[in-house]
Amino acid sequence: MNYIVKMWLGFCLCLFIGKQVSAQSDSTSFYVNEVLSPSNDSARTQAIKRLVSIRNPSTFPILSAINDKKIYMVDGKAVTTGEVEELADGSEIFPLFYLFPENKPVLDTDGKPKKTSEGSLKKVDISRSDRLSLNLILPYLNLANPEPKKRIVAYGQLLTSADDTKIKILSEALKLENDKEARTAGKEILFQLKLNEAVSENEARAYIDSLDSNWGENVTIILKEYSASGKLAGAKKYAAEKVEALEGLQSRIEKAQNLFSGLSLGSILILIALGLAIVYGLAGIINMAHGEFLMIGAYTTFCVQSLFIDTLGIKSDMFFFVSLPISFIVAGLFGLVLERLVIRHLYSRPLESLLATWGVSLIMVQTARSIFGDLTAVKAPSFLAGGWQVMPHLILPYNRLFIIVLTIVVVSLTYLMLYRSRLGIQIRAVTQNRSMSACLGVETRKVDAITFFLGSGLAGLAGCAMTLIGNVVPDMGQTYIVDSFLVVVTGGVGKIAGAILSGLGIGFLTKVLESFYEAVYGKVLILALIVVFLQFKPRGLFPDKGRIAED
Amino acid sequence: MEKTKDFRLYGAFIVLFLVLLPLGNLFGIVSNNTISLWGRYFCFAIVALGVDLIWGYTGILSMCQAFFFCLGGYSVAMHIVMKGATASGADGTSIPDFMVWNQVESLPFFWAPFQSFGLAMILGLLIPAAFAFVFGYFIFRSRIKGVYMAIITQALALAMWLLFLRNETMLGGTNGLTDFKSLLGFSLASPNVKLGLYLLSLAGLCGTYFLSKKLVDSKFGKVLQAIRDSESRTSYTAYRVLDYKLAVFIVGALLAAFAGMLYAPQTGIITPGRMDVRASVEMVMWVALGGRGKLKGAIMGALIVNFLYSICTSLFPDSWLFILGFLFVITVLYFDKGFLGMIEIIGNKFRKKQITEKVSGRQVVES
Numbered sequence: 001m002n003y004i005v006k007m008w009l010g011f012c013l014c015l016f017i018g019k020q021v022s023a024q025s026d027s028t029s030f031y032v033n034e035v036l037s038p039s040n041d042s043a044r045t046q047a048i049k050r051l052v053s054i055r056n057p058s059t060f061p062i063l064s065a066i067n068d069k070k071i072y073m074v075d076g077k078a079v080t081t082g083e084v085e086e087l088a089d090g091s092e093i094f095p096l097f098y099l100f101p102e103n104k105p106v107l108d109t110d111g112k113p114k115k116t117s118e119g120s121l122k123k124v125d126i127s128r129s130d131r132l133s134l135n136l137i138l139p140y141l142n143l144a145n146p147e148p149k150k151r152i153v154a155y156g157q158l159l160t161s162a163d164d165t166k167i168k169i170l171s172e173a174l175k176l177e178n179d180k181e182a183r184t185a186g187k188e189i190l191f192q193l194k195l196n197e198a199v200s201e202n203e204a205r206a207y208i209d210s211l212d213s214n215w216g217e218n219v220t221i222i223l224k225e226y227s228a229s230g231k232l233a234g235a236k237k238y239a240a241e242k243v244e245a246l247e248g249l250q251s252r253i254e255k256a257q258n259l260f261s262g263l264s265l266g267s268i269l270i271l272i273a274l275g276l277a278i279v280y281g282l283a284g285i286i287n288m289a290h291g292e293f294l295m296i297g298a299y300t301t302f303c304v305q306s307l308f309i310d311t312l313g314i315k316s317d318m319f320f321f322v323s324l325p326i327s328f329i330v331a332g333l334f335g336l337v338l339e340r341l342v343i344r345h346l347y348s349r350p351l352e353s354l355l356a357t358w359g360v361s362l363i364m365v366q367t368a369r370s371i372f373g374d375l376t377a378v379k380a381p382s383f384l385a386g387g388w389q390v391m392p393h394l395i396l397p398y399n400r401l402f403i404i405v406l407t408i409v410v411v412s413l414t415y416l417m418l419y420r421s422r423l424g425i426q427i428r429a430v431t432q433n434r435s436m437s438a439c440l441g442v443e444t445r446k447v448d449a450i451t452f453f454l455g456s457g458l459a460g461l462a463g464c465a466m467t468l469i470g471n472v473v474p475d476m477g478q479t480y481i482v483d484s485f486l487v488v489v490t491g492g493v494g495k496i497a498g499a500i501l502s503g504l505g506i507g508f509l510t511k512v513l514e515s516f517y518e519a520v521y522g523k524v525l526i527l528a529l530i531v532v533f534l535q536f537k538p539r540g541l542f543p544d545k546g547r548i549a550e551d
Numbered sequence: 552m553e554k555t556k557d558f559r560l561y562g563a564f565i566v567l568f569l570v571l572l573p574l575g576n577l578f579g580i581v582s583n584n585t586i587s588l589w590g591r592y593f594c595f596a597i598v599a600l601g602v603d604l605i606w607g608y609t610g611i612l613s614m615c616q617a618f619f620f621c622l623g624g625y626s627v628a629m630h631i632v633m634k635g636a637t638a639s640g641a642d643g644t645s646i647p648d649f650m651v652w653n654q655v656e657s658l659p660f661f662w663a664p665f666q667s668f669g670l671a672m673i674l675g676l677l678i679p680a681a682f683a684f685v686f687g688y689f690i691f692r693s694r695i696k697g698v699y700m701a702i703i704t705q706a707l708a709l710a711m712w713l714l715f716l717r718n719e720t721m722l723g724g725t726n727g728l729t730d731f732k733s734l735l736g737f738s739l740a741s742p743n744v745k746l747g748l749y750l751l752s753l754a755g756l757c758g759t760y761f762l763s764k765k766l767v768d769s770k771f772g773k774v775l776q777a778i779r780d781s782e783s784r785t786s787y788t789a790y791r792v793l794d795y796k797l798a799v800f801i802v803g804a805l806l807a808a809f810a811g812m813l814y815a816p817q818t819g820i821i822t823p824g825r826m827d828v829r830a831s832v833e834m835v836m837w838v839a840l841g842g843r844g845k846l847k848g849a850i851m852g853a854l855i856v857n858f859l860y861s862i863c864t865s866l867f868p869d870s871w872l873f874i875l876g877f878l879f880v881i882t883v884l885y886f887d888k889g890f891l892g893m894i895e896i897i898g899n900k901f902r903k904k905q906i907t908e909k910v911s912g913r914q915v916v917e918s
Binding site: 280286345346351352354355358359360362367370478482485489520527530531532535536 | 709875
């Protein structure tokens with residue numbers, strides 16, 4: 001008997017609660033309707049006041065639209081306008097968003113976001129005094145801002161607000177959150193608030209665990225603060241342990257990031273040094289203007305981009321793929337011209353070639369400066385924006401990944417060219433013994449010219465890749481030229497394997513040392529390391545074997 | 552014949568720079584600016600002498616002479632700045648103004664010796680020499696030479712330039728050291744002091760020229776040239792090549808530092824911009840343009856290029872790099888011996904014509 005009564009009571013309780021909840025949501029939509037189409041003037045004022053006191057996050061979009069005076073009626077539903085877009089004829093159109101019960105874009109019949117001009121919309125006029133009554137909940141309105149960044153700021157502001165209901169509001173706002181980053185940030189604030197109010201140790205531990213698994217931006221700071229000034233001794237200790245674990249993890253992630261940037265710096269160095277090493281090995285030419293071919297490649301990419309986007313009007317990322325081969329060819333042709341005019345007369349006179357090509361590089365930099373001005377930038381193709389998120393807080397940017405892949409492809413192609421083709425055999429033969437190859441019928445001059453074309457072209461390709469990670473400036477080549485010469489020196493003359501190994505090594509070491517010391521001290525240390533290294537291996541990693549006397 | 556020609560050249564040089572220019576300055580025909588400009592060119596000529604000793608005579612292409620130059624310049628500048636310091640640090644010692652702007656409380660330890668003039672002079676020479684010794688020892692020991700040497704020294708210049716650019720090295724960062732007031736009680740702004748510094752630089756140039764000439768004419772100089780022509784053969788004849796190269800490297804560094812010490816008070820500023828890679832390569836270019844392997848050529852190159860520089864930058868500022876670049880290329884390609892070589896070739900042709908005319912004239916008479 002008793003049992004049945006309890007069941008009944010429970011059933012009634014459920015019904016009662018359900019009725020209450022549905023009554024609340026009903027009243028919310030009722031008041032929203034009242035705001036949009038009031039039965040009389042005082043009804044709207046009442047309705048807004050009610051909505052303010054209910055503080056239901058699903059009404060925040062509409063309230064914030066009221067506050068911004070950007071509320072309109074379309075087909076009997078309230079909408080607001082988004083970011084303005086300017087059309088070619090100067091008129092402005094806006095995308096539209098529904099406000100209640102869901103905050104989502106208005107779609108036209110094709111399922112595309114609907115856009116319209118402001119004049120075609122029917123504005124809902126709401127009096128100033130009604131808008132002023134929103135002041136009470138202004139800090140909360142941004143919780144429903146369409147931009148995730150603004151929402152994150154709004155979540156953060158809740159921390160310092162003195163309102164008792166903030167936890168409830170926050171947890172309801174988070175239910176509507178659909179941006180990943182903003183949700184993590186919001187949850188972090190929520191857990192922090194709950195943790196600070198936790199009364200039992202188990203509860204506190206649970207929130208610490210939640211903070212840990214949520215892994216937001218500030219989790220270590222929050223836990224550190226709690227472990228220093230929390231209320232529960234056991235939880236404080238637990239928080240301290242978590243902080244230690246998290247910091248260890250973060251330093252490991254940082255290391256991984258460093259290794260990755262070392263890899264990407266190394267692959268840039270390899271791309272530049274590859275051409276240098278081949279040319280130096282073959283003809284004994286130190287080409288100080290090599291960095292300027294990099295610049296030519298970058299400017300070629302810039303020109304191709306302007307041609308595609310401004311002249312032809314093709315707004316796609318195709319220009320980048322087109323500019324890869326074009327920059328190779330353009331830089332190579334410039335190299336060919338330089339070889340014909342200057343370098344041809346300097347074979348096997350490295351020091352003279354160094355000075356003459358330095359002069360050439362001055363001319364080239366100044367020419368670029370007078371043509372293009374001081375600073376231009378290539379818009380990186382959109383598919384290379386962003387990065388590959390390996391795990392939270394470890395993001396590998398796509399542009400750097402692309403450079404690494406490009407380097408691998410280019411190096412393999414160069415290897416095939418040198419070791420699997422007739423031209424490669426000729427290049428290697430001339431590198432080993434010029435006069436003997438000439439005797440055996442190799443046209444050494446032609447081989448020289450082709451090699452120089454290839455070497456300069458590789459630099460141009462590197463320049464094209466460099467536009468992904470930096471600006472295009474006339475003296476961009478000079479930044480890397482000394483480093484890439486160091487790669488050639490440490491790698492050994494004319495050796496692909498040497499260039500690869502030492503390029504990677506110097507790239508890694510630079511980034512690793514930079515993470516310990518300032519970048520500059522890292523550079524000084526690298527130089528010292530190279531000098532020490534050359535004490536043991538004066539001819540680089542892979543010296544020429546043989547008994548050719550020095551002079 | 553050669554001797555008298557030399558003496559004629561020295562005579563012309565001395566008349567022009569020791570008599571005409573200073574007298575013109577005293578009578579107000581030559582501006583103070585010109586005087587101090589030529590004073591600076593003499594400093595560059597002293598560096599060029601060092602480069603010529605290292606590169607022209609020994610065949611080592613060093614691309615960090617500008618760094619040694621700046622070490623000398625900075626040490627004098629540090630002394631001047633210390634003396635002109637008005638602010639005082641936490642412990643009561645006076646510290647330079649730029650440190651106050653950088654919120655430095657007390658004088659860094661390595662600034663302390665530069666309060667005394669004598670110590671500053673000694674350190675200005677000693678630090679570059681010690682640096683050249685250590686760096687040169689490790690480089691020459693592992694038989695790095697030729698292009699490798701050029702690249703390594705270039706990297707050194709780059710690294711040091713970056714280091715001097717930093718604020719926390721306490722050397723003024725990008726702005727360098729400036730606001731020089733007085734040296735040994737002489738105000739650096741007064742025209743007479745400027746003329747004095749000009750004469751001092753001229754004397755320094757003459758002194759270093761004759762010392763260098765003594766050096767290259769001595770047996771030591773002959774060994775240097777032997778190393779340039781064939782290093783391995785020189786070492787087979789039981790000369791310790793390492794010692795010779797090291798010695799001449801240090802001499803070059805000392806010359807550069809000495810020039811820097813004369814240079815800083817005349818310009819009134821010294822910045823890391825003076826020691827970047829380009830500055831070093833330009834110093835080598837002066838020698839290449841003037842004619843390497845000839846001390847006179849080095850001096851001529853430095854004076855002519857810098858004179859051209861000030862003319863060109865005022866007349867057509869944008870094209871100086873074009874002119875310099877073309878000069879580099881043309882000289883290296885066609886005039887291997889530089890200006891001096893060019894003059895000699897023309898002179899020889901002229902003389903040969905005279906001789907052949909004389910010879911043919913005699914033949915006419917005899918027949």
